[in-house]
Amino acid sequence: MSTVLDVRDLRVGFRQDGTIVHAVRGVSFQVHRGETVALVGESGSGKSVTALSTVQLLGDNAAMSGSIRYAGTEMVGASEADLRRVRGNDISFIFQEPMTSLNPLHTLEKQLAESIELHQGLRGPAVRDRIIELLNRVGIRDPESRLNSYPHQLSGGQRQRVMIAMALANGPELLIADEPTTALDVTIQAQILDLLAELKDRERMSMLFITHDLTIVRKIADRVCVMKDGEIVETGPTADIFANPQHPYTRTLLAAESTGVPAPVDADAPVVLETSNAKIWFPVQAGLLKRTVGHIKAVNDATLTVRAGETLGVVGESGSGKTTLALAVMRLIRSEGRIAFQGTDIHHLNQRQMRPLRSDMQIVFQDPYGSLSPRMTVAEIIAEGLTIHDVDPGRNRRDMVAEILQEVGLDPDLMDRYPHEFSGGQRQRIAIARAMILRPKLLILDEPTSALDMTVQVQIVHLLRELQVKYGLAYLFISHDLKVVRALSHKVMVMKQGDVVEAGPANEIFDAPRDDYTRALMMAAFEGEVA
Structure with missing residues (x-):
């Protein structure tokens, strides 16, 4: 040869x-x-x-x-x-x-x-x-x-x-x-x-x-x-x-593979997030007068419920509407239908009315390289939300940053360094710390492990499980990595081209998927393990 x-x-x-x-x-x-x-x-x-x-x-x-x-x-x-x-x-x-x-x-x-x-x-x-x-x-x-x-x-x-x-x-x-x-x-x-x-x-x-x-x-x-x-x-x-x-x-x-299942949810856990018939359509405009000639139907009739201490995994291919739905839940884009956070319908709230709720709704993005400012130290990045939301104004900010860094498994002595001085896994822990320091009730995780090595993925999954149990966090977990979704999620919602094609308890979706599209996803992810 x-x-x-x-x-x-x-x-x-x-x-x-x-x-x-x-x-x-x-x-x-x-x-x-x-x-x-x-x-x-x-x-x-x-x-x-x-x-x-x-x-x-x-x-x-x-x-x-x-x-x-x-x-x-x-x-x-x-x-x-x-x-x-x-x-x-x-x-x-x-x-x-x-x-x-x-x-x-x-x-x-x-x-x-x-x-x-x-x-x-x-x-x-x-x-x-x-x-x-x-x-x-x-x-x-x-x-x-x-x-x-x-x-x-x-x-x-x-x-x-x-x-x-x-x-x-x-x-x-x-x-x-x-x-x-x-x-x-x-x-x-x-x-x-x-x-x-x-x-x-x-x-x-x-x-x-x-x-x-x-x-x-x-x-x-x-x-x-x-x-x-x-x-x-x-x-x-x-x-x-x-x-x-x-x-x-x-x-x-x-x-290095994310295994196991999340801790069970308390039977009397309150509902943190609820949507009913959520719809996000983007108008397609044409002509000199910019008349609406059609719509891009990003999300159609998405209905979901997430309780304290529970994870809803949202899966589907790129363009299926996963991230668009998350942005609508955060009220960062307009939508139709009902969106309720801790029992309050937030669908019609304006920016000023939403502001008091922002600290309870946090998001961690896919790319820890792009979501952290390279010009700010870790201490400044994590403490920024405390200042914006005026959280515990009497407490020393550095003490609060040190506590949350320890909680996510990082040395507080590193807080004066910049993001480029950390590995990808450490940067994702910093992003999680930035969200967690506000003690949110809902954490939206948008592909938080896809840019990480397999061994680091396992560490982040363990960390997220621990934080969820300790604080009763509700997670909306968006991912195309079905092995990580299975390790973290109590319930799963499968999206395709804006439609929810299947939803239910995680074990049912993974062990006995009903929809052809869900079965195709499982076959691709688990190499034929799912019949």
């Missing part, structure tokens, strides 16, 4: 304030023709840096040594002209977030044509024919109608398919996929993995697949390299790694 990529003793460091920060330490591995090798590890383990090193895509502050040979040609120290011939032609990349990889100002046709014209020299109608062929191959329906679309007009799954089409445009021998399914719903994730496997077999293509999700590795990889702190700590055939992991870190990764 011929070797496509041969990495030997790769070492990468980054110059920072006169010192070298070591990111990759003596990594060696091979990728053979037609083979998929997975680089697995948590954030900061060196996976992406290793991948970017293959075609020298690191910044000017990078220092690299070792050997990277592609098809026998040395890449380390290669000329820029040689690297340009390989990049996007022989070695192509698919990145995690297509919205940041695609140009928002250019149509799909223009972006795909650019690569084809540059590398293949095609012009005119031949380019358009090649684009349509590529979009067909990656499963974009009616590709001719999509050529003039912009990235924001596509779903997450469609954008990722376009990225795959761009990567395949020039028939690469090696495809490097860096967390290509992390941001996708379970059904779309399954489709993308099937597509990559099919294309690899059809094109006899090699693949270097980077992920922190071992469930995906089991489905797609022939061999696995487990990375920790810039080193490969274990490598071998996928079946062997899963059946008999040797390194303690590999065993930790394999065991």
Whole structure:
């Protein structure tokens, strides 16, 4: 079997304030023709840096040594002209977030044509024919109608398919996929993995697949390299790694899955949140006079109840209306129907009337990197709500911040640091602390674990369970990760294209789903465990 990529003793460091920060330490591995090798590890383990090193895509502050040979040609120290011939032609990349990889100002046709014209020299109608062929191959329906679309007009799954089409445009021998399914719903994730496997077999293509999700590795990889702190700590055939992991870190990764069930809800627990026939339609306006010519039906007739100490898991694909419903519950967007918070109908309240209730209704967002101000210290971020809502004005703010930091498992001595000095899991704990310091009755959690490594996900699930029991919190938990939903939720509501297709106790939804769409979600998430 011929070797496509041969990495030997790769070492990468980054110059920072006169010192070298070591990111990759003596990594060696091979990728053979037609083979998929997975680089697995948590954030900061060196996976992406290793991948970017293959075609020298690191910044000017990078220092690299070792050997990277592609098809026998040395890449380390290669000329820029040689690297340009390989990049996007022989070695192509698919990145995690297509919205940041695609140009928002250019149509799909223009972006795909650019690569084809540059590398293949095609012009005119031949380019358009090649684009349509590529979009067909990656499963974009009616590709001719999509050529003039912009990235924001596509779903997450469609954008990722376009990225795959761009990567395949020039028939690469090696495809490097860096967390290509992390941001996708379970059904779309399954489709993308099937597509990559099919294309690899059809094109006899090699693949270097980077992920922190071992469930995906089991489905797609022939061999696995487990990375920790810039080193490969274990490598071998996928079946062997899963059946008999040797390194303690590999065993930790394999065991990192959110399991168990939440604590039972008190029989007399009061209702915290209730909606009845909630409807959110956005008008579509056209013409000079901006007349309403139709509606985007984001949510139709959503009825739910959440009691103190109870979690309602809201699941469904992107665009199903989950987050829109949460924003309506918070009265951040307009809606129709009844929304009651602690027995008070808040649907018709204005901003001034809602203000006294805001401290009791808090939200934790998906991205702990984007939801914390980089210009504020942790103490300032967490205490901000105390000042806005005038909570316990007689108490020392720093003492209150120290207490809540301890409660979420962080050292109070770190409160004067800035968000960039913390890991993703620590930042999410800070976001939870910011919400919890106000002692809310309702906490809306919008994909709070999807950006986190598996081991950190488990920690956050345990933390949320503990806080719920201690304070009798009501959770509205929005997620596409059904394993986390099962570990946290007492009840589940399944949404599709704005409609509630199924709702009920979590054990009934997971063990005996009635709707075809729910069954499809379960099959995608649990690999056929649910009949």
